[in-house]
Every structure is written in C-alpha cells, then in structure tokens.
Amino acid sequence: MESKHERPGVTILSGFLGAGKTTMLRHVLAQAEGRRWAAVVNDVAAMNIDGAMVETVNSGAEVVQLENGCVCCSNRDDLGESLARLAAEGSFDHIFVEASGVAEPRALAQLFVQKNPFGRSLGDFTALANLVTVVDVAVLAEQVRDMREGTSAANNPAVMPGAPRPLVELMLEQIECADLVVLNQCDRAAADDRVAVSALVTGLNARAQIIETERGQVPSEVLVDRVRFDAMETLGGAAWIKTLNAVADGVVANGVGGANEPGARASSRPTVVRSVPTDGPARHEARFGLRSFVYQARRPFRRDDLKALVESGLPGLVRAKGFLWLAEAPDEMGFLSVAGGISRWDTLNPWWAAMIEAGRATRDDLPPGVRAAWVEPKGDRRQELVFIGVALDEPAIRAKLDAALVPAD
Numbered sequence: 001m002e003s004k005h006e007r008p009g010v011t012i013l014s015g016f017l018g019a020g021k022t023t024m025l026r027h028v029l030a031q032a033e034g035r036r037w038a039a040v041v042n043d044v045a046a047m048n049i050d051g052a053m054v055e056t057v058n059s060g061a062e063v064v065q066l067e068n069g070c071v072c073c074s075n076r077d078d079l080g081e082s083l084a085r086l087a088a089e090g091s092f093d094h095i096f097v098e099a100s101g102v103a104e105p106r107a108l109a110q111l112f113v114q115k116n117p118f119g120r121s122l123g124d125f126t127a128l129a130n131l132v133t134v135v136d137v138a139v140l141a142e143q144v145r146d147m148r149e150g151t152s153a154a155n156n157p158a159v160m161p162g163a164p165r166p167l168v169e170l171m172l173e174q175i176e177c178a179d180l181v182v183l184n185q186c187d188r189a190a191a192d193d194r195v196a197v198s199a200l201v202t203g204l205n206a207r208a209q210i211i212e213t214e215r216g217q218v219p220s221e222v223l224v225d226r227v228r229f230d231a232m233e234t235l236g237g238a239a240w241i242k243t244l245n246a247v248a249d250g251v252v253a254n255g256v257g258g259a260n261e262p263g264a265r266a267s268s269r270p271t272v273v274r275s276v277p278t279d280g281p282a283r284h285e286a287r288f289g290l291r292s293f294v295y296q297a298r299r300p301f302r303r304d305d306l307k308a309l310v311e312s313g314l315p316g317l318v319r320a321k322g323f324l325w326l327a328e329a330p331d332e333m334g335f336l337s338v339a340g341g342i343s344r345w346d347t348l349n350p351w352w353a354a355m356i357e358a359g360r361a362t363r364d365d366l367p368p369g370v371r372a373a374w375v376e377p378k379g380d381r382r383q384e385l386v387f388i389g390v391a392l393d394e395p396a397i398r399a400k401l402d403a404a405l406v407p408a409d
C-alpha cells in the first residue's frame, strides 16, 4: 500500500447514467466509521437528485451538491472551488466525487494535472487517488452484442463531424480512462455476458483493475487505501493510445496487438492524449444529443396511471429518476428510477410535512433544502422528476405526466 498523502485523497466515481454510482457511494459512505470523509455529488440535470439521495446516508460525511451542469464541462469551476474549500478546511482525509452520468473522466483527471492560467491545478490541494468507472454489466453486454452483430451499415452508422456521437462511445471512453472498473448489476447479467464484458474492458484498458459486484457492494478500502492513479498511466491507459504510442516508437508495425496485452508497458515517450474541448454548457447535447428536463408538480400522481405511462416506454428515454408523491401513499416520499429499460419504484422516508402533521417533527427541524421547497398547504410533498434522453418529446411527455396527476379540485 502506498503512503497516504497529506493532501486529502480524492476518488472520482464515473460511469454511464444509471450504472449504480449513487448506490455505490451510499454503500461506501455507510462504512465511514468515524473517518473524516466528504462527498461532492454532481448530477446531469438542473436538479441534484443524487445529492439528495446521498444525504440520506447518515454517515457523518459532509455532502456538497453541485447543480446546473456537469462537472466535466460547464461546472468545472464549482468542482474546483468545492474541492479547494474542503481541502482548506483541513478536516477531511478523503473526498469522493460522484460525477454525472455523462461526465468524461479524462476531462476530470486533467483538472488535477493541468495547470490553469494562474498556474494552479487541483493537484496542488488534493491527491487524486483513483478514477473509478462503474458499469452496468447488463447494459454493456447488450451493447457488446449489438457491436458483434452490427455488421450492416444500418447498425454501424457513420457519425459525421459535428453530429451527435452514439452514447456507447461515451460508455467506452469512461472505461478507457479508469484505474478501477466496477462491473455492477451482476445479478441482472448472465454468466456469459459477464465474461464478455470483462474481456471487453480488458481489451479497452488492460491496466485497470476489475471488480464484479451487485448493488455497489464494494469495501471502502478498495476505493480509498490503494492509490492507483498515475497521470501518464491512467490517461494513457486506453488500448488505442498505447497502440499509437507503440507505433510511434516503432514497437508495433501496423498499430495492432502487443500494446494491448496485459502487462504491456507504457511507452516512455510523451503519451498521446486527446485534448479536452471546453465548449460550454451545451457540450453533451452537441456531442451526444442528450437533453434533460425536470418535471415538477404539486399534486399527487395516481400510481397505476404513472406506472402505465412509464412502462409504456417513452421514445428516446435513457434515464429518469426523482421523487414522487403518490395519491395511494401520500405520506411516503416515493422514488422512481428508470435505467437500462428497467423501472424501479422505491419508498424512501416520510415527507417532512407528514412528520409534522403526525407531531414527530416541528417546522424548526426542517433542513434548509426542505424549507426552500416548502409550499403550503402540502409542505414538501411534490413531484420532482428528471428525464434524460435523446430527442425526447418534452411537451408530449409533460402532457402525459400531467394527465396522470390527480385532477385539481
């Protein structure tokens, strides 16, 4: 084990929408046992559903929520400021960053190694320990099957410059730039699929350690105690980068083979690393065609109508999640999560309004976030759902959601 840095260590959790980052972070924070940890949570939409979920773990960790943009592009300064502040406080040994599901880990890692115009980088305040990518094995297995079977032009459309890129490209890039790849949701994947996905990950990034798990059940030591990040190795870990370097070194004749092999050494020449564009807030929309919107309402849903709507499949939907107020259980905060074509319905805790009505809390107990969202007479009971997808028909979805609400009096 490498010695601990005096600066707080940082573990970055990346991974495609719905892979299980928040589930894993909650599991890890629950293991804090008095250790001085903090978490910075970023969500892709204008509302930080993940941050609110992480705050429900009573671990003692400070949770900082970053909203209004993804940390790998439009929200970089906020991430930098939050990490610098947490480091300056001197009270934390380790900080976890949960990136949004569309974040590119390479862009995040570069914040720690590349100096800004003032000659500073996040590496001056903190020590990046691990870039971790969480993968939904079942979803990636499906993509591997499509890639294998996709021999026709229709399955392999050419992406012209400036056009949105397929989302699978983002998934693969997240794997290429990782020190540790967590293959999550193994309970949903067949054994053959697990083997195929593991082979794909090794092919893309032979250097990364791979862990298979369910529900993000990893021991915290794996993320905290061992420092794996190495700027040259991690940023140059992708098989294609190693191959290019080997070609440039004259090690590989045709740019194929050799450098992909486990244990292949990185070239000593400067690593070829793609530059990171910094083109503002609309980057994910422009690059991958992904858009998000937030649906809010102050009336309860009829459970069956909402279920029927969600299960009918909304064209273009990649991810939906958020808090629900259901007419059938008006005192319980519901949680809906749609990812990889599967919808999950959970109950979290009672609404604060229900607790006050039952005499179990008073208005003075309300946390600031709840106070800010309070509207009489129903208090914090509300709908707050984020929809993320490609070419979503937002007005049509909003109209269908409105129709699933209990009619206004």
Ligand SMILES: Nc1nc2c(ncn2[C@@H]2O[C@H](COP(=O)(O)OP(=O)(O)OP(=O)(O)O)[C@@H](O)[C@H]2O)c(=O)[nH]1
Binding pocket: 015, 016, 017, 018, 019, 020, 021, 022, 023, 024, 050, 100, 101, 184, 185, 186, 187, 188, 213, 214, 215, 216, 319, 321, 337, 338, 339, 344
């Ligand atoms: N069956 C199964 N479900 C899981 C597993 N891990 C997470 N889930 C569920 O998958 C859904 C997505 O999990 P999250 O932890 O919210 O995923 P995420 O990566 O944080 O999602 P985004 O922040 O939206 O990108 C939730 O409904 C989880 O309960 C798993 O290993 N198996």
